[in-house]
Amino acid sequence: MICAETKSTVRKILIDYLEHKGHRKTPERFAILDEIYSQDTHFDIETLYINMKNKNYQVSRATLYNTIDLLLECGLVIKHQFGKNSSLYEKAYECKQHDHLICTRCGKVIEFCDPRIQEIINSAQKISSFTVSHHSLYLYGICSDCKKELDSVDANE
Amino acid sequence: MICAETKSTVRKILIDYLEHKGHRKTPERFAILDEIYSQDTHFDIETLYINMKNKNYQVSRATLYNTIDLLLECGLVIKHQFGKNSSLYEKAYECKQHDHLICTRCGKVIEFCDPRIQEIINSAQKISSFTVSHHSLYLYGICSDCKKELDSVDANE
DNA sequence: ATGTCTGCAAAGCTTTTGCACTGAT
DNA sequence: ATCAGTGCAAAAGCTTTGCAGACAT
Secondary structure: OOOHHHHHHHHHHHHHHHHHHOOOOOHHHHHHHHHHHHOOOOEOHHHHHHHHHHOOOOOOHHHHHHHHHHHHHOOOEEEEOOOOOOOEEEEOOOOOOOEEEEEOOOOOEEEEOOOHHHHHHHHHHHHHOOEEEEEEEEEEEEOHHHHHHHHHHHHHO | OOOHHHHHHHHHHHHHHHHHHOOOOOHHHHHHHHHHHHOOOOEOHHHHHHHHHHOOOOOOHHHHHHHHHHHHHOOOEEEEOOOOOOOEEEEOOOOOOOEEEEEOOOOOEEEEOOOHHHHHHHHHHHHHOOEEEEEEEEEEEEOHHHHHHHHHHHHHO
């Protein structure tokens, strides 16, 4: 799932960040980081909570939220809101940059890559004088499976 | 704020949609549509609720949520989740296509346009066999004002 | 030893749901 | 006259907060 090198690199990033900010290096924070980097898909807080509980590493939801905030700040995690109620998160280091196609009917999420997005970001930064740290491109639509189902519903009307 | 022509066009779109789906043409639905199209910025449900209450047109939150769902389905409204807790909405007809730069520190939102996004959508549709109806591109970063503040904080450390 | 971080439970917010009533068809 | 749609209030779900105790420094 995750190579040892990535694991030690992200730990180092977190350590540097915590030291720079004067935060404590608690075991919970590293356990949460490890768990997140063992995930290969988007996850929500509840799933993370259950997964860690199942592995007999119990942390409270409050700590998960606190720690996720830290990881967001140091760029090790990205937060998404795909239009469902709960936020989804995703590890951010050494993940190939990708964007998301979301089916508005069944909720399916497909990832895709397009280097042209970087050109858009460069232009926008110049115009706005923002410093862009990350982005999310969501394309909402209907997936091919749902399209078929909708067509057959229409046919029955 | 809104020209008479746009107002009558979006009403017509809603009427067509309601008739096609066999839904009733209730006064609440048109009042909500009008109120949304008199907004010029992103809004949340609570703001919409308060605004309509202040104009002595009282509708329940439940009806607002129900109606917004209909308007989303017929493409007259777009839903955003900028990373705050509550969803933000925006009218969708005859709005110039635009995307969003979001300051992760102060929450400021700036809109920008880039036609190259359409090329990306076209490619993604081909590859995934999705039918994309709309999209949201969020660029997260630090705005120039916050950058100044952060620099002065760093200087004091 | 100190003060930050954690865990727990309660509170807060947004959104959804159940039910009786209203009104568009 | 029907039954979809509305309003209200309660419930549900996600996230934050307050406080006592634990532990990294």
